[in-house]
Amino acid sequence: MPLPLSIAAGFCTLVSVAGNIQALTGATLLARFRTRERREDEAVRMSGRRWPAVTVLKPLHGNEPLLREALESVFTQDYPDFQIVFGVHDEADTALSVVQDLHQKHPHVPVSIVINAAEHGPNRKVSNLINMFDEGRHDVLVISDSDIHCAPTYLKHVVSSLETPGVGLVTTLYAGRTAGGTLVQQLGACQINHNFLPGVMMSRLLGRQDCLGATMALTRQTLTEIGGLEALVDHVADDAELGQLVRQRGQGIAIAPSLTHTTVGEHTLSELLSHELRWGRTVKNVEPVGYGLSSIQLPLFWAVTAVLFRPNTWWTWLLLGLTWAIRGLGSRIIDRATECPLPAAIPLLVIRDWLSAAIMVGSARGSRVAWRGRTVHIARRKRKSSARATAFQSGATTHRSVRS
Numbered sequence: 001m002p003l004p005l006s007i008a009a010g011f012c013t014l015v016s017v018a019g020n021i022q023a024l025t026g027a028t029l030l031a032r033f034r035t036r037e038r039r040e041d042e043a044v045r046m047s048g049r050r051w052p053a054v055t056v057l058k059p060l061h062g063n064e065p066l067l068r069e070a071l072e073s074v075f076t077q078d079y080p081d082f083q084i085v086f087g088v089h090d091e092a093d094t095a096l097s098v099v100q101d102l103h104q105k106h107p108h109v110p111v112s113i114v115i116n117a118a119e120h121g122p123n124r125k126v127s128n129l130i131n132m133f134d135e136g137r138h139d140v141l142v143i144s145d146s147d148i149h150c151a152p153t154y155l156k157h158v159v160s161s162l163e164t165p166g167v168g169l170v171t172t173l174y175a176g177r178t179a180g181g182t183l184v185q186q187l188g189a190c191q192i193n194h195n196f197l198p199g200v201m202m203s204r205l206l207g208r209q210d211c212l213g214a215t216m217a218l219t220r221q222t223l224t225e226i227g228g229l230e231a232l233v234d235h236v237a238d239d240a241e242l243g244q245l246v247r248q249r250g251q252g253i254a255i256a257p258s259l260t261h262t263t264v265g266e267h268t269l270s271e272l273l274s275h276e277l278r279w280g281r282t283v284k285n286v287e288p289v290g291y292g293l294s295s296i297q298l299p300l301f302w303a304v305t306a307v308l309f310r311p312n313t314w315w316t317w318l319l320l321g322l323t324w325a326i327r328g329l330g331s332r333i334i335d336r337a338t339e340c341p342l343p344a345a346i347p348l349l350v351i352r353d354w355l356s357a358a359i360m361v362g363s364a365r366g367s368r369v370a371w372r373g374r375t376v377h378i379a380r381r382k383r384k385s386s387a388r389a390t391a392f393q394s395g396a397t398t399h400r401s402v403r404s
Helices: 003-046 067-075 095-105 124-133 154-162 183-205 220-225 238-248 269-286 288-297 299-309 314-338 346-363 386-393
Strands: 054-059 082-088 111-116 140-144 167-171 174-178 215-219 252-255 260-264 368-371 374-377 399-403
Touching: 003 154, 003 183, 003 288, 003 299, 003 314, 054 067, 054 124, 054 154, 067 095, 082 095, 082 124, 095 111, 111 124, 140 154, 140 220, 154 167, 154 215, 154 252, 167 238, 174 183, 183 260, 183 269, 183 288, 183 314, 183 346, 215 220, 215 238, 238 252, 269 288, 269 346, 288 299, 288 346, 299 314, 299 346, 314 346
Parallel strands: 054 082, 054 140, 082 111, 167 252, 174 260
Antiparallel strands: 111 399, 140 215, 167 215, 368 374
16 A cells, blocks of 8 residues: 555544544533533522623524524523613514514513614624614623524523623523424534534633624623724624634633524525535634634544545554444433434434535635625725725615614
8 A cells, every 4th residue: 555545544543533532522521511500500590699680682684493482582581680682674574573472472571673774894793783782771781693592591691600700701602403303404403513512612621712603791891892893893703803802801701601502494405505614614714723623523534534545454444433433422422411412413424524524625715605695705804994884884774773
């Protein structure tokens, strides 16, 4: 066998072994995180302390799969004083009927609805948040994605974490929850649960403090001191930018002990891969080295590649078998920890790893992605002139705020 192929197989073997170690370590750390969460959940339930008032900002864009269930998990928070601000760009947005139905079902929850077509930059989500901001009544702000499902004690955990000395921003872990349990959706959730989550746990263990955009909680004062939401509107990766700005102030980013779930609702493989390609290009352009190193999260890809380089060698096949068994074990641990079983995905872990590798290759070039109905350039931008901001705002056609 030519020496170069043997060297390549040996390299792939080393990466695969490292990936197996990370997968099991990350799965174990996640299981411990959930154990800690259950312990602290009991503590916040029994706490008789006074809780500060909270404004939850929920930017919306269409009636997504499981939107009603996700939004209702906020309406039913076990928290004494909170307000929810919803925002859309268009008064015909189909998410509005869901919000109105839920508000009728839970009339005791203070709700504000902002309808404003103004855009302040390329990031439409942040533009939506800027439009919503003035409706917020309280100093503690929790920005939460529309598709996030949270436990009743979610706000208590977030606020408790934000009050920790030295913490300026709080985020939460999130696991993938399938909208209908289809194979495509299970493959999408598999990427989040079995690859992304263990990687996040390992990165925290190694000292990284990243902001995971599903939840971003901070005080109004902190937001003002970093330049407000306007400081994020030129960045598609607004969560990464916010995390960097907070860290630059010398403050830390905490993960609240409350696992949330994000809806995986893609109907076709094409939709799933398009979504993952957008996410991959975003991460690659913001953190290129880290994104490249995350390929270690694909041990089955590397094990199969080792077999392809040395198909007649027993140890490459042994590596593949052991890697599959370890990946399966880690996945079962994660499924129990996240309470999101993915029975159809586990037999297809090899295919999932190869799809993820293909996404990484596809993300290597290009910095433009299709996002919420438009093509957006991901690269970091400097703030442009006020004339450019005015040009974006000129698209505003309606502004209506509804309070209750």
